[in-house]
Amino acid sequence: MKVFLILLAPVIAFGAVNHPEWTAPEFTRVFAKPDPAHAFAAAKIYSADGSVWRTPAEDWEGARHRVAGDPAWAQWLAHERAQTDAWITRCHDHAEWVAGWGHEFVSPKDGSFLTFTPDVPGVDVKFLSSPSDPHVEITPTIFRAWVVDFRGSNMAMVERAARLWRLTGDPKYADWAAGQLDFYAQNRLKWPIQDRFYGPSQLFGQPLDEAVCLIKMTDAAHLIWDRSSPERRQYWIDNYFEPEARLMNQSKRENPNIGCWLRSASGQVALFCGDQALLQWVLDGPWGVRQQMARGVTSDYLWFEQSMGYNEYMVQALTSFFIAAAQHGHGPELAREMEVFENLALAPDLLRFPNGGLPNFADGTYQRHVPFTNLLLGFYRVLPTARGVAAARETRNWDTLIDPPQGPPVPIPPLPPVTTRNFESTRFAILRAGGWQVFFHYGQLTGSHAQAGALDFEAYYGDTDVSHVPWTVGYGSPLHHGYYTRGLNHNVPLINGEGEIPAHQGVLRGFDAAHASVAADQPDYRTDASASRSLRIDGSRLIDRASIAAKAGTPQLLGLALHLQGKVNLPAAFAPVTDFATGRPSPFSYWRDVKAAAYRDAASFDVRYAGGLVLRVTLSTPGEFRVFHADVPDAPPPARSEAFYVEKLGTSAVFTTEFTPSP
Numbered sequence: 001m002k003v004f005l006i007l008l009a010p011v012i013a014f015g016a017v018n019h020p021e022w023t024a025p026e027f028t029r030v031f032a033k034p035d036p037a038h039a040f041a042a043a044k045i046y047s048a049d050g051s052v053w054r055t056p057a058e059d060w061e062g063a064r065h066r067v068a069g070d071p072a073w074a075q076w077l078a079h080e081r082a083q084t085d086a087w088i089t090r091c092h093d094h095a096e097w098v099a100g101w102g103h104e105f106v107s108p109k110d111g112s113f114l115t116f117t118p119d120v121p122g123v124d125v126k127f128l129s130s131p132s133d134p135h136v137e138i139t140p141t142i143f144r145a146w147v148v149d150f151r152g153s154n155m156a157m158v159e160r161a162a163r164l165w166r167l168t169g170d171p172k173y174a175d176w177a178a179g180q181l182d183f184y185a186q187n188r189l190k191w192p193i194q195d196r197f198y199g200p201s202q203l204f205g206q207p208l209d210e211a212v213c214l215i216k217m218t219d220a221a222h223l224i225w226d227r228s229s230p231e232r233r234q235y236w237i238d239n240y241f242e243p244e245a246r247l248m249n250q251s252k253r254e255n256p257n258i259g260c261w262l263r264s265a266s267g268q269v270a271l272f273c274g275d276q277a278l279l280q281w282v283l284d285g286p287w288g289v290r291q292q293m294a295r296g297v298t299s300d301y302l303w304f305e306q307s308m309g310y311n312e313y314m315v316q317a318l319t320s321f322f323i324a325a326a327q328h329g330h331g332p333e334l335a336r337e338m339e340v341f342e343n344l345a346l347a348p349d350l351l352r353f354p355n356g357g358l359p360n361f362a363d364g365t366y367q368r369h370v371p372f373t374n375l376l377l378g379f380y381r382v383l384p385t386a387r388g389v390a391a392a393r394e395t396r397n398w399d400t401l402i403d404p405p406q407g408p409p410v411p412i413p414p415l416p417p418v419t420t421r422n423f424e425s426t427r428f429a430i431l432r433a434g435g436w437q438v439f440f441h442y443g444q445l446t447g448s449h450a451q452a453g454a455l456d457f458e459a460y461y462g463d464t465d466v467s468h469v470p471w472t473v474g475y476g477s478p479l480h481h482g483y484y485t486r487g488l489n490h491n492v493p494l495i496n497g498e499g500e501i502p503a504h505q506g507v508l509r510g511f512d513a514a515h516a517s518v519a520a521d522q523p524d525y526r527t528d529a530s531a532s533r534s535l536r537i538d539g540s541r542l543i544d545r546a547s548i549a550a551k552a553g554t555p556q557l558l559g560l561a562l563h564l565q566g567k568v569n570l571p572a573a574f575a576p577v578t579d580f581a582t583g584r585p586s587p588f589s590y591w592r593d594v595k596a597a598a599y600r601d602a603a604s605f606d607v608r609y610a611g612g613l614v615l616r617v618t619l620s621t622p623g624e625f626r627v628f629h630a631d632v633p634d635a636p637p638p639a640r641s642e643a644f645y646v647e648k649l650g651t652s653a654v655f656t657t658e659f660t661p662s663p
């Protein structure tokens with residue numbers, strides 16, 4: 001996201017904000033983090049006094065010299081002007097457009113995100129498309145979701161135009177930006193209050209989008225402050241900034257990542273307008289920044305929602321706030337919070353697979369890869385790291401223009417090694433031995449963004465992706481709740497076709513780093529079942545033992561889902577199944593070309609992977625069972641992969657899977 005830039009604008013009268021009462025929320029536990037400043041020390045650049053943060057600079061005079069004297073900067077500026085000019089000329093927000101939810105800007109066929117352009121649906125274009133769905137009809141829901149992207153893009157352009165005014169002095173940019181602030185202040189009350197999710201919003205269908213754009217608009221207002229009359233500035237405050245801050249404070253009074261965006265937006269309004277009461281609530285309130293860092297960041301320096309997408313998004317949320325706060329002199333009092341925050345962008349390095357990709361712990365629409373250079377670049381102005389500063393030296397953007405890295409280059413250290421490790425406070429474990437790297441997700445800390453994925457695992461052998469859990473699609477798609485978040489989409493045990501009901505921390509039964517083994521129980525896996533799993537690496541073999549037990553005394557359909565990124569060599573005994581989804585939960589309807597065969601005690605298959613790896617996969621469980629094989633959804637659409645579903649009747653079952661590389 002764009003970084004919030006602060007000038008020491010005059011402090012004006014800011015009406016009293018209706019701050020929520022400081023009542024004690026129901027938080028997760030406070031996670032111990034005894035020395036955050038020295039965690040991941042090799043990656044950080046420390047100041048002379050040993051701190052990890054610095055006060056960001058905002059050097060517009062130097063920026064003008066840079067674009068005047070450096071052809072590359074001059075070319076960059078020309079591009080910024082051209083894009084802004086094109087938008088100003090062509091694109092106009094409308095008071096009659098009511099914004100919806102961005103996650104509904106998806107294909108109804110496969111849940112893929114539609115391609116956004118500023119062309120107005122139904123006016124400039126007759127249909128929309130996604131990379132996998134070339135013709136999508138325009139519905140009222142899709143149009144409102146398009147408005148989210150358009151209005152967000154327009155507000156980002158307001159910030160961009162204000163920056164161009166500050167850099168070039170061209171009044172057309174300040175005048176257009178001021179006109180847009182007028183537009184939103186004048187029309188805010190024309191849009192209906194929406195409360196679909198976790199609090200009220202008005203310019204958008206959810207408070208998250210409201211907060212993201214409020215940050216941009218606050219930045220724009222401060223940049224054109226001295227170009228605008230006192231009466232006009234007060235009008236913006238009375239009719240946009242103050243009411244928006246009130247709205248933010250009514251939403252998400254809890255920990256999850258969205259709360260960080262809301263606090264960040266309110267905090268930057270408070271800093272800009274000099275509202276000390278609002279700032280105190282943002283910092284020290286029960287859902288404030290200090291509580292977010294204390295209770296939302298685990299002892300492993302990972303975000304407690306467990307999704308790497310939201311780990312990243314949380315860092316983006318607070319980057320601009322910490323920059324603004326440090327510029328306003330609050331760096332010393334926020335030093336610990338910034339130390340913890342910085343580690344959120346570094347800790348995922350310890351979880352990476354050989355290709356740099358991260359496991360899919362919870363909701364995420366694509367695989368994240370480390371290092372998170374984009375995050376380190378985003379906050380290098382306040383929290384410099386060797387990698388972030390190096391990226392800044394090679395990047396031309398508004399941050400590097402007004403606050404370019406100083407001093408000689410610092411060598412970039414290698415990423416820390418990935419080793420067998422138990423991330424107890426986050427409920428993860430990694431096994432690494434014998435050519436294998438296995439990620440085990442044995443528990444959850446919150447239901448926010450949790451899927452039916454407790455006891456899930458993902459595995460690589462060498463550089464080969466053996467099995468991963470597919471990511472999800474736009475949350476507005478039926479496939480999100482109907483398939484991707486459900487048990488069948490995970491490598492987990494099932495009862496009557498269903499996996500875990502989130503969220504449970506689970507019980508770690510054992511972790512042995514020397515012997516590369518881990519075991520955990522989920523006593524409350526579901527109201528009707530308990531489950532457990534153990535994983536160990538024995539030489540070149542990976543051995544998985546998953547069990548599930550019905551709490552009722554009558555036989556149930558007990559099963560195991562296993563997703564594979566290779567091509568299974570199916571025996572001739574497998575025959576097509578036409579009624580696979582009949583009598584089973586809805587996720588089963590998304591599997592295609594289903595075939596099945598009956599076995600007793602054990603079944604073995606050769607699975608061939610790209611690059612030449614062949615694994616012998618043996619599925620075993622005492623007695624008779626059926627093995628189903630199918631072509632299944634992967635992510636992002638239209639990706640597909642292969643999967644097994646093993647099923648038997650009983651009150652309890654143990655499913656053992658052995659993966660053995662062929663010589």
